[in-house]
Amino acid sequence: MGRSKTKTDDAPAPATRRYRIDRGIISSAITASRLGEFEMRYADIECRGLSIRVRKGSASWTFNARMAGHPSPITRRIAEVRPDDDPEIIRQRAEHARDLVRRGIDPAAYFREQESGIHVDAPAADGWTWQMTVDNFLSDITERGTVAPRTISDYREKLRGKHFPDWNDRPFKSITAADVMRMQEAIEAAGKAGGGKGYTTLARNTLRVVKACMSWASRKTESGMFGIVSAAAATPQLEAAEALRKGRVPTMKELGEMPWKVDATADLAAKKHAAMLVLLTSQRRQTVMSMRREDIRFDDEEQVWLWDIPPLHTKRKRRPGEWGHVIPLTGPTLALVKMAVAQAEAAAATSPWVFPQSRLRRAADAGGGHMAPATPGRMMLNSGCGFTPHDIRRAFGHYAGRKGHFSRPEEKAILNHAEGLAGDLTAAHSELDEQLRLKMPVIRWWTDFILDLVRESRPPDRTDDLPGCLRGLKDA
Numbered sequence: 460m461g462r463s464k465t466k467t468d469d470a471p472a473p474a475t476r477r478y479r480i481d482r483g484i485i486s487s488a489i490t491a492s493r494l495g496e497f498e499m500r501y502a503d504i505e506c507r508g509l510s511i512r513v514r515k516g517s518a519s520w521t522f523n524a525r526m527a528g529h530p531s532p533i534t535r536r537i538a539e540v541r542p543d544d545d546p547e548i549i550r551q552r553a554e555h556a557r558d559l560v561r562r563g564i565d566p567a568a569y570f571r572e573q574e575s576g577i578h579v580d581a582p583a584a585d586g587w588t589w590q591m592t593v594d595n596f597l598s599d600i601t602e603r604g605t606v607a608p609r610t611i612s613d614y615r616e617k618l619r620g621k622h623f624p625d626w627n628d629r630p631f632k633s634i635t636a637a638d639v640m641r642m643q644e645a646i647e648a649a650g651k652a653g654g655g656k657g658y659t660t661l662a663r664n665t666l667r668v669v670k671a672c673m674s675w676a677s678r679k680t681e682s683g684m685f686g687i688v689s690a691a692a693a694t695p696q697l698e699a700a701e702a703l704r705k706g707r708v709p710t711m712k713e714l715g716e717m718p719w720k721v722d723a724t725a726d727l728a729a730k731k732h733a734a735m736l737v738l739l740t741s742q743r744r745q746t747v748m749s750m751r752r753e754d755i756r757f758d759d760e761e762q763v764w765l766w767d768i769p770p771l772h773t774k775r776k777r778r779p780g781e782w783g784h785v786i787p788l789t790g791p792t793l794a795l796v797k798m799a800v801a802q803a804e805a806a807a808a809t810s811p812w813v814f815p816q817s818r819l820r821r822a823a824d825a826g827g828g829h830m831a832p833a834t835p836g837r838m839m840l841n842s843g844c845g846f847t848p849h850d851i852r853r854a855f856g857h858y859a860g861r862k863g864h865f866s867r868p869e870e871k872a873i874l875n876h877a878e879g880l881a882g883d884l885t886a887a888h889s890e891l892d893e894q895l896r897l898k899m900p901v902i903r904w905w906t907d908f909i910l911d912l913v914r915e916s917r918p919p920d921r922t923d924d925l926p927g928c929l930r931g932l933k934d935a
Contacts, residue, residue, distance in 0.1 A: 474499045480511065480546050488540055492518040503546075507603050509553040511540055520544075522553050522570070524560045533560075535567050538574040557599075587676070589626035589634065593618045596672045617668040631676060639669065708857045709846040714738070714909060715916030720842040722926035729806070731928040732799040733814050734835040737848045739792045739906055741855035741873055744848045745832040746772050746784075750813040752800055755788070761895060764788040766796075773875055784875045787899045789906040795929070855905060863904045872897045873905070 478484050480503040488501055488511045495515030503509040508523045520537035537552060538544075552573055556566035587595070597615055600606045606614075617623070624642050626634065646662040709717075721734050736747050749772040758765050768784040788796060799813050807815040812829040835848045852874055859865045859873075872894050914924060923930065 475502055475510075476500070477502045477504050479503065479505050480509070480549075482542075482544075482546070484511070485540060485542065485544055485546070488513050488518045489542060492516060492540075503550070506550040506553050508557065509537075509550060520549055522556050522566065524557060526560050526565070527563055533565070535565075535570055537570045587631040589629050589631055592631045592676050593672060596675050599675065614668050614671070617665045618672060620665070623665065639666070642666075642669070706850055706853060707846065708853045709844075709850050711858070711912050712916060713845055714851075714854060715912030715914075717839065717842075717844045717846075718913050718926045718929055719916060719918055719921070720844055721838055722928045724838065724842050726838060726841075727817060728928065729799060729802050729814055729817070730830065730834050730838050732795060732802070733830065734838045734848075735795055735928050736792070736799070737835045738851055739789075739795065739909060740766075740786055740902070741852050741905065742768075742786065742875075743773075743852070744835045748814055748830050748832045748834060750796075750829075751811045752803070752813055753811065755796060755800075758895075761787075761899075763899065764793050765895075768875075785895055785898070786873070787895065787902050789903050791906055791910060791929075792902075858908065859901060859905060862908065863901070865901050865904070869897055869901050873901055 476499065478501060480501060484501055491499060491513045492515070498515075499513045500521075501511040501513070510521050510523065512519050512521045518540040520540055522535045522537050523532050525532050535556070537549065537556075552570070556569060559566045559569060597611060597618075600614075601611055624638070624645055626638070643662045643666060646665060717738060718735060721731050724731070733747055736742075736750075737744055740747070746768055750766070750768075754767045754769070756765055756767060757763075764787070766786040766788055768786065770783050773784050796813065803810060803813055803815050806817070810827065814830045814834075816828045816830050839847065856870050856874065859870050860867070910925070910929075913926070913929065917924070
């Protein structure tokens with residue numbers, strides 16, 4: 460026997476919209492409450508459980524959470540929504556309420572005290588040590604479920620890693636901007652002392668995680684600690700790395716000096732050849748590092764050596780029905796490829812790759828792959844080139860037009876911004892032939908342009924025409 464329907468049974472659940480609540484959302488909520496056409500809820504994406512509930516004639520801040528002893532989530536009113544409300548202050552109240560819920564305390568009284576103007580002390584976190592702060596931070600983001608487990612694991616590794624300074628027993632509020640600076644310097648120094656690589660990146664990523672932790676703790680303690688960390692300037696190495704990430708067009712002098720700088724490093728010759736191939740072909744680092752020996756062939760009709768790049772080895776590999784990319788190999792570039800192949804055969808005779816991996820990357824790595832795509836970038840960073848592999852592509856687009864007077868379609872044909880055709884097979888092959896004829900003069904000009912710059916940039920103490928990593932190209 461069913462019960463009779465009431466007005467509440469027929470009422471639809473309020474629509475929920477998810478935003479990062481700011482003053483604009485507050486204004487919209489107040490306007491919607493005055494119109495009173497329907498109920499709705501604005502859920503804050505930054506603070507879990509915080510929302511604005513809009514009803515006819517009213518808009519209220521609400522807090523929702525699961526609490527021990529309650530079969531369903533509790534909902535508590537925080538305060539009436541006002542035009543001058545500061546969302547950050549409301550978030551701090553909601554975060555404090557979540558702490559109370561964890562301890563089994565209903566936050567209703569706390570919200571009433573806050574709304575009535577009676578002072579309530581900030582969360583009792585003044586006694587937190589750094590270790591307690593990290594533990595609470597990791598526990599909270601794990602409970603929220605908004606951060607991927609892999610990211611949480613990365614946070615834990617950064618904040619508790621062997622290169623992180625011993626802040627564990629220090630009071631959280633005693634950490635200064637100078638401490639953060641020393642943290643960056645210590646991580647970079649540890650990398651240099653151990654002969655490791657990538658420590659500038661590690662320092663930058665660790666700083667990012669520390670800022671996330673401090674930001675979270677600032678809301679918990681209302682301490683303003685995030686401002687202290689934000690005031691910590693990056694070390695010169697970090698600033699240089701950050702500048703590289705933004706991208707730019709290298710000068711002709713920088714392009715000419717690059718092979719000499721790379722050649723001066725004590726790294727493997729294969730890695731140097733990979734960086735040179737990026738320079739001479741302007742192809743993406745992933746494409747270069749995944750070059751296979753079988754991809755090099757001689758075209759009888761055009762009488763030219765070609766590098767056939769499969770679709771899976773290009774950036775656009777996920778588009779269905781695409782064709783590969785083809786790069787004509789000039790004499791110097793072919794000589795460079797042959798040197799790399801000879802070294803690959805000596806190092807790993809059965810490997811199909813031109814740049815086979817030289818070490819296992821992880822415990823479960825069975826070997827047999829190619830070098831990491833980041834290899835050319837690391838070579839350029841460690842040798843102080845001052846630009847990235849992708850900046851070489853920017854340089855190609857810049858100088859091929861201004862110095863070589865080539866058209867945009869000709870430039871795009873080399874950079875693989877124009878190929879990848881699907882549809883009619885005959886039309887596609889015809890288009891590829893036309894693209895090949897379009898590419899040949901461009902790639903020849905670029906090779907000569909780069910080698911001329913290299914010769915002009917020869918250091919005063921060198922007598923050879925080209926650096927060692929390009930020496931086999933002299934007579935090509």
